[in-house]
Amino acid sequence: MQNKDLPSACPMDCPDTCSLDVEVSDNRITRIGSSDRNPNTQGFICTKVARFAERVYSKERLLYPMKRTGEKGSGKFTKISWQEALEIVCDKFRQIKERWGGEAILPYSYGGSNGMLGQDTSDRAFFAKLGASRLARTVCAAPTGEAALGMYGKMPGTAFEDYVHARFILIWGANPKVSNIHLVPYLKQAKAKGAKIAVVDPRLNFSRNEIDLHLPVYPGTDLVVALAMINWWHEHNLLNWDFIDEFAKGSELLLEKAKAYPLERAAKIARLEPDAIKKLAEMYALHDPGLLRIGWGPERNRNGGQAIAAILAMPAVLGKFGLRGSGYTLSNSSAYKVDSRALADVPSWNTRVINMNRLGRTLLEEDDPPVKGLFVYNCNPVATVPNQNAIVQGLRQDELFTVVFEQVMTDTAKFADILLPAVTFLEQKEIKKGYGSYALHYLDPVIEPMGEAKPNEEVFALLGKTMGWSDSAFMEDTDDYLQRAANSVHGLRKPVDLDTLKKEKIAFFDFPGTAPVQFKTVFPWTPDGKINLASSVLGQHPYEYLDDDQARHPLALISPATDKMISSTMGEFNFPELYLVIHSKDAEPRDLRKGDVARVFNDLGEVHAKVRISDKVRPGVIVMPKGAWRRSSLNGSTTTALVPDSISAVGGGACFNDVRVEVERVSPE
Ligand code: SF4
Known part of the structure; x- marks a missing residue:
């Protein structure tokens, strides 16, 4: 019996698209590890996929019709x-x-x-x-996709390896610690070279020495924070008019809408300190190259597409492009320019x-x-x-x-x-294209x-x-x-x-160069090649903020990816017990202690789960992990039982972060 290392690539819903070496002995997988075919993999993979053989050989595997x-x-x-x-x-x-x-x-x-x-x-x-x-596949990335298409024509984003060149990195609504882990070494290198790093997220996912600023934005209010920053730049003559005049259109509408959100008003809505928003605005405006990593967190609410548009407008009005380590990264899936009609001969379907x-x-x-x-x-x-x-x-x-x-x-x-x-x-x-790292993989x-x-x-x-x-x-x-x-x-x-792809297992882009530099080697793929800050995809009320004043329950529930689950894949073994995380200020008045069983409820349903207390999640917000299977919950319901089926105006996206709940103790541990 001889062990063989066979090439493969990770198919998970993750930006990194790691190249893998899979050790096989006698037609049985004995280990799944990283390979260096994709340089972005950097010699390591996550524990999720390292355990994928447990799914292959699971007792619950479907083997026959x-x-x-x-x-x-x-x-x-x-x-x-x-x-x-x-x-x-x-x-x-x-x-x-x-x-x-x-x-x-x-x-x-x-x-x-x-x-x-x-x-x-x-x-x-x-x-x-x-x-x-027909099905609108909108559970994820529809609002971001729509906004990015309307504004930039889904121009390829800054490559992860170019983050080392940034002097300022703003991570907005993304958690690279769990779902883009190969960005983390580049963030560390940038920080070691003196870059400032800021994070906008209701939850703190980094240690205090890994970043310089954390804005714990209240879910659904990212739009007003981004507009307030744009307005503040406008008021302080920090906009890059040369860039705007040459490469963008629709700035009048954006700036008019942004005017409605002076720092104090935006801070009140987003439950932040005005000075914190100002500090972030200053950091972004004053550092070059400045780079923006947008995740999918800000899209998962009623204001989702509008928020993504306002965040994407920030590098445009500052002209933060043209240098390695500048620009933005969202999804790079469109960089492959797939002609989907060529994938199969399909009769008309309307x-x-x-x-x-x-x-x-x-x-x-x-x-x-x-x-x-x-x-x-x-x-x-x-x-x-x-x-x-x-x-x-x-x-x-x-x-x-x-x-x-x-x-x-x-x-x-x-x-x-x-x-x-x-x-x-x-x-x-299979052939696997990614939506983060720039490589096309062939799988045998x-x-x-x-x-x-x-x-x-x-x-x-x-x-x-x-x-x-x-x-x-x-x-x-x-x-x-x-x-x-x-x-x-x-x-x-x-x-x-x-034939070459089958032999080499991987193919790289040439933008020219394997990593694009926005507004140097790639430009907006819009019809006129300009950034459209007033795109029709934003509908009749562009950049309009909808509040949630009518919410019947006091706590906002978010359900982000974790180091165990980025979708529901592998939930059969990788998620033994669902939990909720609550801030001590919200736990105390409810008499909740670590390990208690709590009932999280709203008009749609209830979930029973064990309590964890952490001040890394902001007050007023609780966290339950995404993707858990019903078996992991104490009452057979999981987070999605609490999520309304309302959809966002831009892209028809899911509103996972528009959940409002109350929590009460069911029993002590
Ligand atoms: S980090 Fe992402 S791409 Fe890499 S192995 Fe894990 S899930 Fe797959």
């Missing part, structure tokens, strides 16, 4: 053949289409942890041909669109037509999508036919009528597929064939789709040669 034998949600299934499963799914979808129309079928998926073949290939062709409803954040409401209330068939893949909505109780209630309906195509028995899979087993990234051929399987698990592109092609369709999308195999994926990527400046 199965059909339900018990109550919906009971998790009782019996093994069937692939042929039987495909025929049941196709028969049922045919019947639904005949009786209710194709729109009564809803494909439900998300793409955070996918390679290029995992989404929008034969799956898209299958649902288009069915005439199924049916109704359902916002994925409203799954529960859609299953329970939609009647034109009602959803009678649901196909869930690449996601676990019971754990991750707002209004968990409504989703569970919707999935329990006898008349709903649900297919779940998954790797393990998730909270959602338990409600399936038919379960289809999916391969993990370690068992398939490192082990044979477990049981009868199959990859997405194959399963949807099989479904198409079982329907009796002979379109090319259902006749092509994995190698055909790899070629299509390689052909569809245009951002690297030279065509992707699949």
Whole structure:
């Protein structure tokens, strides 16, 4: 028996896109470690993916197609053949289409942890041909994407390795300590060279000596803080008019809106000290190069897209571009310039669109037509999508036919009528593009597929064939789709040669240079090449702040990623007990002590969890981790049971941070 180190790459919903070496012995994974193919990986990976083999070999791994034998949600299934499963799914979808129309079928998926073949290939062709409803995949990154598209045309962002050149770094609504860990060494290097680092976040995720300033902004108020800073720069003649005149438009509207937020007013709304906002504004304006890392925290509320737009406007009005270590980083996914139409031949598809954040409401209330068939893949909505109780209630309906195509028995899979087993990234051929580090990875399987698990592109092609369709999308195999994926990527400046990519496993960008310098080597990909500060994506009320004065409960709940979970993936083993974190000033009047069991509740539901007390979260805000499965909670409900299915005006994004709750003690430990 001989150990082999085989190359791979991490597919998780994480900006870093690490290159991996996977040690395999006798077709069994014995270790997952880092490789140096992607220099950004820097010789280490996170503990999440180092443990991924526990998912591969989990007792809960789905190894065969199965059909339900018990109550919906009971998790009782019996093994069937692939042929039987495909025929049941196709028969049922045919019947639904005949009786209710194709729109009564809803494909439900998300793409955070996918390679290029995992989404929008034969799956898209299958649902288009069915005439199924379309899904707005908006649970994450929709408001940021919309704002960045309207303002900068999704221009590639500053590369992580260039953070070492910054003299000032502003991290706004991101926690690189857990979901972009390969940025941290660059932050440390910049700090060692004298850079100032400031963080805007309701929670302090850094030690006091790692940063110079922390603004514990109240959730949902980032917009007014950014506008107040812009207004303060305007009042103090710190705007870079030469840059604005040459490269931006719409500044009049922005500055007019910003005028409504003098420091004192903004500070009152954001529950901050005016001097702290002023200090941040000074630091940013007076240091060059100044660099902005925006995360996805500020988008998860009713003001999300407007907030992202105001934050993205800051480097524009200061002209913080043109030098290595300047500019901003948000998502770099569009740098790949993927021609999604080239990924598969898809018939025209113009049916109704359902916002994925409203799954529960859609299953329970939609009647034109009602959803009678649901196909869930690449996601676990019971754990991750707002209004968990409504989703569970919707999935329990006898008349709903649900297919779940998954790797393990998730909270959602338990409600399936038919379960289809999916391969993990370690068992398939894939091409993975990142949304942070600038590299395109090729993945070969490192082990044979477990049981009868199959990859997405194959399963949807099989479904198409079982329907009796002979379109090319259902006749092509994995190698055909790899070629299509390689052909569809245009951002690297030279065509992707699949044979070379297969051999070298990784391809880099050339902007020119492997790292773009905004306004030196890359410019806005807007139609006129300018930054649009008054983009129509901001709707009829650009930069308008909506308050939450009517909230019925006093504490704001946020649910950020942790070092264990950045989505719900691996929640089957990586999250034994859900907890809440509360500031001592909020804990004392409620008589809460460390280890107590507390009831966190609002009008939508309640979650029972153990109390942790920490002054790193600001008063008025409590934290519960994202992605936890129902088993990790003391009453079977997790954070999403408290999240309303309201959506933000820009991008229709989820409002995970608009949750207002009360907390009370259930019992001492
Ligand atoms: S840091 Fe991110 S990309 Fe790297 S192994 Fe962990 S989850 Fe994957």
